Amino acid sequence: EGATYELDLPQELRARGVNPSFHASYLRIFNASKDSRFPGREQYQLEGFRTPSANWVIDEIVDHYGKGKELLFKVRWSTGHETWERLREVKAVVALDHYLQAMGVEDVRDLP
Helix, strand or coil: CCCEEECCCCHHHHHCCCCCEEEHHHCCCCCCCCCCCCCCCCHHHCCCCCCHHHCCCEEEEEEEECCHHHCEEEEEECCCCEEEEEHHHHCCCHHHHHHHHHHCCCCHHHCC
8 A cells, every 4th residue: 555656758758747556456467459559649749749750641531430620530650550630630641642642532521
């Protein structure tokens, strides 16, 4: 009772003020899982934690969902991972032009 552990957190988290000390009751044994089953959960995949060294290359846009401000694009990265990205993240990417062409439209507002 009263046991506290200090974790060796990445500099990015420490710089954001994340306290490295945790009570033992909040800690769990780490069980590794396949990233492909739970994409988007690594630190560098979370909004606000992206660093230049963690940039991935977009292979293609494979799907979309929503309209207007809610429009999302399913992006397949060079690593094979797929994530849903907002228009602002892909609007200057050649893959978006290819996707629009494949969908037979010229503008994202015309997507079905």
